Amino acid sequence: MTHSSSNVALSVNVNKVALLRNSRHLGIPSVTRAAQLCLQAGAQGITIHPRPDERHIRASDVSELHALMQAWPDREFNIEGNPFHNLMDHVRAVRPHQVTFVPDSEGQFTSDHGWTFPQDAQRLKPLIDECKALGVRVSLFMDPVPEQMAAARAAGADRVELYTEPYAATWGTPDNAVQLQRYADAAQAASQAGLGLNAGHDLNRDNLPAFVTAVKGLQEVSIGHALIADALEMGYAATVQAYLACLHK
Ligand SMILES: CC(=O)[C@@H](O)[C@H](O)COP(=O)(O)O
Ligand SMILES: NCC(=O)COP(=O)(O)O
Numbered sequence: 001m002t003h004s005s006s007n008v009a010l011s012v013n014v015n016k017v018a019l020l021r022n023s024r025h026l027g028i029p030s031v032t033r034a035a036q037l038c039l040q041a042g043a044q045g046i047t048i049h050p051r052p053d054e055r056h057i058r059a060s061d062v063s064e065l066h067a068l069m070q071a072w073p074d075r076e077f078n079i080e081g082n083p084f085h086n087l088m089d090h091v092r093a094v095r096p097h098q099v100t101f102v103p104d105s106e107g108q109f110t111s112d113h114g115w116t117f118p119q120d121a122q123r124l125k126p127l128i129d130e131c132k133a134l135g136v137r138v139s140l141f142m143d144p145v146p147e148q149m150a151a152a153r154a155a156g157a158d159r160v161e162l163y164t165e166p167y168a169a170t171w172g173t174p175d176n177a178v179q180l181q182r183y184a185d186a187a188q189a190a191s192q193a194g195l196g197l198n199a200g201h202d203l204n205r206d207n208l209p210a211f212v213t214a215v216k217g218l219q220e221v222s223i224g225h226a227l228i229a230d231a232l233e234m235g236y237a238a239t240v241q242a243y244l245a246c247l248h249k
Contacts, residue, residue: 006212007219008212008218008219008220008221009044009045009076009219009220009221010042010043010044010045010220010221010223011043011044011045011046011047011076011078011220011221011222011223012035012038012043012045012046012047012222012223012224012227013046013047013048013049013200013222013223013224013225013227014031014034014035014038014046014047014048014057014065014224014228015048015049015056015057015224015225016056016224016225016228016229017029017030017031017034017228018031018048018056018057018058018061019055019056022055022056022058031057031061031064031065032061032064032065032068035065035068036068039072039075043075044075044076044220045075045076045077045078045097045098045220045222046065046069046075046076046077046078047078047079047080047100047200047222047224048061048062048065048078048079048080049079049080049081049102049111050062050079050081050086050087050090051081051086051104051106051107051108052082052085052086052106052107053106053107059090062079062090062093062094063093063094065077066093066094066096069096076097076098076220077094077096077097077098078096078097078098078099078100078139078220078222079091079094079096079098079099079100080099080100080101080102080111080141080222081099081100081101081102081104082101082102082103082104082105083099083101083124083127084123085104085106087099087101088127088130091131091134091136092134095134095135095136096136097136097137098136098137098138098139098159099131099136099137099138099139100139100140100141100161100198100222101115101124101127101128101138101139101140101141102114102141103115103116103120103141110201111141111163111201112163112165113143113163114140114141114142114143114148114163115140115141115142115148115152116148117148117151117152117155118151120155121151121154121155124140124155124156125155125156128155128156128157129156132156132158137158137159138156138157138158138159139157139158139159139160139161139196139198140152140155140157140159140160140161141160141161141163142160142161142162142163142186143162143163144162144163144166144167144182144183144185144186145182145186146185146186146188146189147189148186149186149189149190149192149193149195150189150192150193152190152193152195153193153194153195157195158195158196159195159196159197159198159219160190160195160196160197160198161198161199161200161222162183162186162187162197162198162199162200162215163200163201164183164199164200164201164202164203164211165201165202166179166182167179167180167182167183167207167211168201168202168203168204168207169202171206171207172206180210180211180214180215181214183199183211183214183215184214184215184216187215187216187217187218188216188217190217191216191217196219197215197217197218197219197220198218198219198220198221198222199211199215199218199220199221200221200222200223202225202226203221203223203226204223204226204227204230205226205230208221208223
């Protein structure tokens with residue numbers, strides 16, 4: 001996987017492109033085309049979270065994105081989800097570079113917490129072992145709790161993904177510095193435990209620079225909602241001009 005000058009890789013989550021696509025039966029916007037454009041623009045990876053209800057990413061997207069990624073051997077394909085629901089079927093079928101286990105319930109609005117140790121250790125370990133036997137790196141979605149990091153490593157995880165919504169939600173408030181320190185401490189504990197470090201959820205162009213500066217050892221951020229929203233806004237002017245040109249030939 002290639003890296004930007006900050007050494008933190010950007011994996012673009014294309015869930016929200018699929019959400020828009022699913023509102024009609026026309027196949028637009030294309031999820032694979034969006035992923036291809038993100039890779040052409042320099043993104044180091046593509047992330048998807050195929051939920052059991054297929055509200056956005058569908059099983060067909062997983063195989064089509066897998067096929068696309070074969071043309072980008074230095075980029076990373078990351079699939080997120082609950083390994084006790086539908087995730088392992090996808091992992092066995094396409095063997096992505098990385099899988100991120102997330103403890104969401106079925107139908108959950110969006111991810112809002114990480115795994116808990118020691119409670120989750122015993123049931124996660126065989127699935128982590130299976131992924132690693134398939135050659136798939138395993139990252140566990142975790143709250144920024146330093147004491148949990150060694151247990152995540154003991155369960156066999158290669159990396160953790162720190163759930164960043166509490167940091168993002170306090171951006172611009174006095175509480176934000178306290179939150180940021182929690183992430184810096186969790187990152188240090190993860191590093192001491194021998195874990196690699198990812199982060200994601202509600203990261204955006206405002207809150208990302210301070211996070212990357214404070215959280216040492218960060219290897220990858222996965223960003224979807226804000227990035228796709230920005231892509232729409234940054235594209236309105238050129239798009240309206242293209243439609244006006246159709247009208248005023
Ligand atoms: C694990 C995580 O934080 C993201 O995958 C997030 O859950 C995105 O999922 P939705 O796009 O379905 O909200
Ligand atoms: N793992 C987080 C992710 O993939 C994207 O989260 P968000 O930017 O859509 O909140």
